[in-house]
Amino acid sequence: MKVSYLELPRQFKDEALWQEIKKVFESCQFILGPEVKEFETAFAKLCGTRFALGLNSGTDAIFLALKALGVGPGDEVITVPNSFVATTGAIVAVGTRPVFVDVGPDYNIDVTLIEAAITPKTKAIVPVHLTGNPADMFEIMTIAKKHSLYVVEDAAQSVMATINGRQVGSFGDAGCFSLHPLKNLNVGGDGGALTTDSEDLYRKVKLLRNHGLKNRDEIEFFGYNSRLDTIQAIIALHGLKRLREVTEKRIANAMLYDRELKGMEDFVILPPRKTDRRQVFHTYVIQVQDREKLISFLKKHGVETKVHYPIPIHLQRPCQKLGYKRGDFPVCEKQAEEILSLPMHQYLEKEQLDYVIDRIKKFYNRR
Amino acid sequence: MRVRYSYLEEQFKDFENIFKKIAEVVKSGDYTLGKAVREFEENFAALIGTRFAIGVNSGTDALFLSLKAIGIGSGDEVITTPNTFIATVGAIVASGARPVFVDITDEFVINSDLIEGAITPRTRAIMPVHYAGVPADMDKIMAIAHRHGLPVVEDSCQAISAAVNGKNAGTFGVAGAFSLHPLKNLNVWGDSGVIVTDSEAIRDRMILLRNHGLKIRDEVEIFGYNSRLDSIQAVVGNHLIKDIDWITETRIKWAHKFDKVLSELSEFITIPKRRPNKRYVHHLYMFMAKDRNHLLDFLIEKGIEAKVHYPIPLHLQRCSAHLGYKEGDFPVVEAQAKSIITLPVHQHLKEEEVNYMIEKIKEFYNV
Numbered sequence: 001m002k003v004s005y006l007e008l009p010r011q012f013k014d015e016a017l018w019q020e021i022k023k024v025f026e027s028c029q030f031i032l033g034p035e036v037k038e039f040e041t042a043f044a045k046l047c048g049t050r051f052a053l054g055l056n057s058g059t060d061a062i063f064l065a066l067k068a069l070g071v072g073p074g075d076e077v078i079t080v081p082n083s084f085v086a087t088t089g090a091i092v093a094v095g096t097r098p099v100f101v102d103v104g105p106d107y108n109i110d111v112t113l114i115e116a117a118i119t120p121k122t123k124a125i126v127p128v129h130l131t132g133n134p135a136d137m138f139e140i141m142t143i144a145k146k147h148s149l150y151v152v153e154d155a156a157q158s159v160m161a162t163i164n165g166r167q168v169g170s171f172g173d174a175g176c177f178s179l180h181p182l183k184n185l186n187v188g189g190d191g192g193a194l195t196t197d198s199e200d201l202y203r204k205v206k207l208l209r210n211h212g213l214k215n216r217d218e219i220e221f222f223g224y225n226s227r228l229d230t231i232q233a234i235i236a237l238h239g240l241k242r243l244r245e246v247t248e249k250r251i252a253n254a255m256l257y258d259r260e261l262k263g264m265e266d267f268v269i270l271p272p273r274k275t276d277r278r279q280v281f282h283t284y285v286i287q288v289q290d291r292e293k294l295i296s297f298l299k300k301h302g303v304e305t306k307v308h309y310p311i312p313i314h315l316q317r318p319c320q321k322l323g324y325k326r327g328d329f330p331v332c333e334k335q336a337e338e339i340l341s342l343p344m345h346q347y348l349e350k351e352q353l354d355y356v357i358d359r360i361k362k363f364y365n366r367r
Numbered sequence: 368m369r370v371r372y373s374y375l376e377e378q379f380k381d382f383e384n385i386f387k388k389i390a391e392v393v394k395s396g397d398y399t400l401g402k403a404v405r406e407f408e409e410n411f412a413a414l415i416g417t418r419f420a421i422g423v424n425s426g427t428d429a430l431f432l433s434l435k436a437i438g439i440g441s442g443d444e445v446i447t448t449p450n451t452f453i454a455t456v457g458a459i460v461a462s463g464a465r466p467v468f469v470d471i472t473d474e475f476v477i478n479s480d481l482i483e484g485a486i487t488p489r490t491r492a493i494m495p496v497h498y499a500g501v502p503a504d505m506d507k508i509m510a511i512a513h514r515h516g517l518p519v520v521e522d523s524c525q526a527i528s529a530a531v532n533g534k535n536a537g538t539f540g541v542a543g544a545f546s547l548h549p550l551k552n553l554n555v556w557g558d559s560g561v562i563v564t565d566s567e568a569i570r571d572r573m574i575l576l577r578n579h580g581l582k583i584r585d586e587v588e589i590f591g592y593n594s595r596l597d598s599i600q601a602v603v604g605n606h607l608i609k610d611i612d613w614i615t616e617t618r619i620k621w622a623h624k625f626d627k628v629l630s631e632l633s634e635f636i637t638i639p640k641r642r643p644n645k646r647y648v649h650h651l652y653m654f655m656a657k658d659r660n661h662l663l664d665f666l667i668e669k670g671i672e673a674k675v676h677y678p679i680p681l682h683l684q685r686c687s688a689h690l691g692y693k694e695g696d697f698p699v700v701e702a703q704a705k706s707i708i709t710l711p712v713h714q715h716l717k718e719e720e721v722n723y724m725i726e727k728i729k730e731f732y733n734v
Contacts, residue, residue, distance in 0.1 A: 006396065008393075008396035008398070009393060009394050009395070009396045012393040013393070013394075018386065022382070024556070025376065025379055025382050026376075027376075028373065028375030028376050028379060028549070030375070030549040030555075030556050030557050031548070031549060031557065031558065056424055056425075056558070056593070056594075057424075057593040058593075059579070059592065059593035060593065073441070084579075085579045085580065085581065085587050085590075086579055086593060088590065089579050089580065089590050089591060089592065089593075092590040093590070093592060095441075095463070180399075181396075181398040181399060188393070188398055188597070188599050189398055189399070189595075189597030189598065189599055189600065190399070190424065190593060190595055190597060211427070211452075211453045211454055211457050212453065212457065212686055213453065217675075217677055217678050217679055218679065218684065218685070219453050219681075219684040219685060219686040220685055220686060221685070221686045222453075222456065222457050222460040222461070222686045223457060224427065224457065224461060225424070225425040225426075225427035225428065225454060225457075225558060226424075227558055229556070229557030229558060229597075230557065231556050231557055231599075232557070307585075309585055310585050311585055311586065311587075313587070316586065316587040317586070317587060317588055317589075318580065318587060318588070318589050318590045
């Protein structure tokens, strides 16, 4: 049996979607056409925020949020070393220094370590809701309030994740989402979205994404070009209609994995599943013993797995000059050696999941 | 009669043909930096005549990343012109550098005689703009750049296939930046751009910068950005690049016709100088007109979508306030801003539409 990590071609083999894309040729408004606004309205509603903006990427969402909040050279921004590099990249791109804080067993920022990382230069916290699992936002917001820090949520992997029913991206000053093809809500290329309740932030980012243009001929301030393509907005609108179903299927798949893997604590560690939150399983990440051998074994049996990510950001080359070294973030470093992402998407069938579990059990039982 | 400025509906009547090609990309799941992008880059480099082309998210990003790739940043100055689309100056500001403006010539491009007067010890690059499809005086600019040891990044966003002495715009400097925005001569279905260069070092740097600095999936070489040409846009680009000679020649044909007839109205209309060693590709057909605002209103009333590119020069925009420029600093550009007008000049115009525009202009001036 083959269990692919991804099933993108299946998702886009949808005649109804192509019919919807064709609408763009009626007006040929490829840039900021009416569907972008339509997507923004629908996305804000989904996230429970007053505003949403369609952007070029999730990376740009973080970059523009920090820019609009006035975070820049000389400032420090607190984040985690285990994320896709875009989080730190966006922080560096605004000219600030990323300050890392270690993570907890849920792979998210360890809130008990944040205050020790705050200096007089700290301007913002960028928590990452990694794997689709919300970070401890209530605690983070309390710390941020106490120290007057901005919070920009990296929700790139976490659309529809919640804590006590409240959507990620609605806690901080801004929520940053990715619509990259590999995300739960995805488009046919790069795309991103920013959510906020602040009208001021909304207005600023709206100008920043479009060269600072107030109207065709007048420029309010210097900006960037970071617009969600109309065509991608149409694809996202189409995806929004199915997102609830996609999310539920992913959760159901994860629950099945969880149930079966729970009994294997000698070999497999599952992250905690806190009852107050809905995890949306962008990735299904566990910690395993003897990872490299397990990966090869699964591969041999047709099961594609991945590692998100084998090298923590603080140990990547460009962080050398920031002064970080091995041993600085022991939890993250240990996890990097053990984490494994099993196939996780809405097209997985029960027999495929059973097969993956069966192979994992076989791998550990043989020994 | 109605003469539309935008011709996209006409141009993309055959969108179904492009859809078939996009369907192939979709089938492969290859949405990000895949085969279609590589093919487009090869096609584009061959068209322009450079060793390399790199597909990015926009013409703006092409300019920004070119500056970043050659190490431009905070404290540096970059020389350019105040009559361009905001993105040129926006990219300079985004890189952290200060834009230094130089006035223009009677053909809307940087006045090379004034460049040396603007060079200071902080000058790090010259960014000439091949405005409206008019190539700048690249021989003179390159001689100045050489004398002062300054790199040249060409803003070729509006000038695909424009040339000086048979050499294409974009091939003179260390890098040339192109836009594939829907309104450009070579266009796609959203935001996209390309950088051309002969330098392997710049190419390598650009490939990292556009994709988060990722050397491979798991290793980050430098902090970068997310600025990738979408595969589906590359498919559109590959489809249209075959037509670029026809597109360019048709625009030149209509421009010659305008030139011939309008030059007879020299009492009211000034056509920019046409130099025999330059190939003008007429992204915009611009001239200087007496009583411009009334002419503009008259043409619009007659169904002709004339425009002004642009009524407010960049040094007088609000965003430039902190740069310390004032009215009177660049008399040529300021005078032109009051008299320039742009006529539709695209490849889908019909002979009778061109004749109609000429007729209405004559009617306005009573000739």
